[in-house]
Amino acid sequence: MSLDTIVATATPWGRGALAVVRLSGPDAREIARSVCPGGPRWIPRRASLRRAVQADGTLLDEVVATWMPGPRSYTGFDVVELSCHGNPVVVEALVAACIARGARPARPGEFTRQAVENGRLDLVAAESVDALIRARSLAGARLAAEAAGRIEAVTTRLRERLLDLAAELEARLDHPGEDLGTWSDEAVVAALDGIAEECRGLAASWHEGRVRIEGARVGLIGPVNAGKSSLFNGLVGQERALVSDEPGTTRDVVERAVMLDDLAVTFLDSAGERPAATALERAGQALAADLLADVELVLLVLAGHRPVGALERGLVDRLGSRPHIVVATHADVVRESAGDGTGDGAGDGAVAPIPDDEMPEDDPRRRALWVSNTTGEGIDALRAAIRAALVDRPAAAPAAVLVSHRQQGLMRSIADCCEEARTALTGLAGPAVAAEALTRALAALAELTGEDAREAVLDRMFARFCIGK
Ligand SMILES: Nc1nc2c(ncn2[C@@H]2O[C@H](COP(=O)(O)OP(=O)(O)OP(=O)(O)O)[C@@H](O)[C@H]2O)c(=O)[nH]1
Ligand SMILES: [Mg+2]
Known part of the structure; x- marks a missing residue:
């Protein structure tokens, strides 16, 4: 099992009021903290309003961040969800900012796969999640x-x-x-x-x-x-x-x-x-x-x-x-x-x-x-x-x-x-x-x-x- 921290957009591609960028892996919180420096203290499972910045420190978007520490998270690793505004250019820049700080783009289904490999879900449950989405x-x-x-x-x-x-x-x-x-x-x-x-x-x-x-x-x-x-x-x-x-x-x-x-x-x-x-x-x-x-x-x-x-x-x-x-x-x-x-x-x-x-x-x-x-x-x-x-x-x-x-x-x-x-x-x-x-x-x-x-x-x-x- 890889111990990379992965990142991907969890909402469909396109323009909308909101989009969610999801990070999962051992460094999820460190990466999120670096993309969203400052702001209130990170408290598990509590949503907080933060400023996400690009690599040069300029403002990217105001986001709502939620940190779910492992192992009691969906994937079993630390998970951070960043709700940003649903403009594809903003979403892409936010994902890029996470990648620039060490995350790797997730492969299809990789969040659920982590959940299976960490014993959070069995395969039948993972297939049910897929069926629920489809x-x-x-x-x-x-x-x-x-x-x-x-x-x-x-x-x-x-x-x-x-x-x-x-x-x-x-x-x-x-x-x-x-x-x-x-x-x-x-x-x-x-x-x-x-x-x-x-x-x-x-x-x-x-x-x-x-x-x-x-x-x-x-x-x-x-x-x-x-x-x-x-x-x-x-x-x-x-x-x-x-x-x-x-x-x-x-x-x-x-x-x-x-x-x-x-x-x-x-x-x-x-x-x-x-x-x-x-x-x-x-x-x-x-x-x-x-x-x-x-x-x-x-x-x-x-x-x-x-x-x-x-x-x-x-x-x-x-x-x-x-x-x-x-x-x-x-x-x-x-x-x-x-x-x-x-x-x-x-x-x-x-x-x-x-x-x-x-x-x-x-x-x-x-x-x-x-x-x-x-x-x-x-x-x-x-x-x-x-x-x-x-x-x-x-x-x-x-x-x-x-x-x-x-x-x-x-x-x-x-x-x-x-x-x-x-x-x-x-x-x-x-x-x-x-x-x-x-x-x-x-x-x-x-x-x-x-x-x-x-x-x-x-x-x-x-x-x-x-x-x-
Ligand atoms: N009175 C009556 N006329 C019908 C009925 N069903 C179809 N028609 C008529 O029969 C003719 C053929 O109908 P279509 O629905 O085009 O038949 P089709 O099977 O799709 O024909 P193709 O595409 O040529 O294979 C049309 O003039 C319809 O209006 C029906 O139940 N009652
Ligand atoms: Mg016909």
Whole structure:
């Protein structure tokens, strides 16, 4: 661990009423004292008004300085925060003044890294801080704020259970044939299954964590003229995409981020599909295919008033098991032509205007949500369905929601190890192999919390943080 004193702006770059320059390290207070000579006595955790000066002694800004002595500070070292006026030239000069007196510019995430290395935070808590800063909705921020405590409770419990099992297996290994273990074979297997299942559930929760923290991307695809752009405009509440009865109107991918209740959702409209597409349309479709490759949810938009053909079935096949919702548009046209006198039916999007038995068995519109882009019928029901598809929890919700891909990978490893241990116990491999698998499960758990974090793990993790955090 380096014993440098680091400095960085902790607030975003730009002009504002205030900005905070943060120093952390053994010399933080000496450097701050030299940048802000004179003034009142430095009292721990008490804000004081001071004059910050440049190297030649000329006034730079009046700042509010707060000194938090280590080890009871965020990073575990002495920390000084200087609140100055939020003009980038002032902020830059203040940082430069600290550097001129011996501080070094902080690397991304280095303050939090110091906190981890000084034992002030574990890795899960550090990731929660990162998630809290990145969260795109209040619900995401709340989830991040609660994550560290919840995940810690879960990992503590998992560690106890794994250690109990490991002890049981060791006892059997040390005294083979002597039945010194206190658990029946069935109990060991059941415990391993229980841990594996819990870890799989926790790993799956990263989907919800990611959607809540980073927001979700929802892509619209479908045949030309199906009403994708009309629906896109309806969902984002703004006429963003061109709508026309000419097939092949949309070519570029049109993106718009909106809040869907408490979720940040980015909708993507794309070029429609048709057999005789022009080169430009095909280029648009290729662009869309790339962008849609990593959306959380696809809306397959079909024209409700036209029969479904090979093109539509091909799209359904292409989606396969990817999360998607089939949306049938033109509910108003279908009702009209059926002579349905029930008016525009606004709000009853769940009622299909074509009875199931009037559609072929494999018609994807049988499971569609019907909407009319003209009357707005069904749009609210669709919004609710989108939200449910993105974040509805499984019946057995896990005790914590993970906040990083790294956590998900390690939870999966623990589940894999428990399954290996179970296979070893119930098969020919025996308790020695099972015990070894449990050792790996415990190592993965230690890596999760950072007890056993290698340098490379820390490097990879903190590289994603912003500077000043
Ligand atoms: N009556 C009615 N007309 C609709 C509905 N949805 C779309 N339309 C009309 O259908 C035509 C095509 O709509 P678009 O939204 O441009 O269709 P698209 O799928 O984006 O088409 P491309 O961009 O060409 O692939 C336009 O004239 C729309 O006004 C609907 O639900 N009801
Ligand atoms: Mg379009």
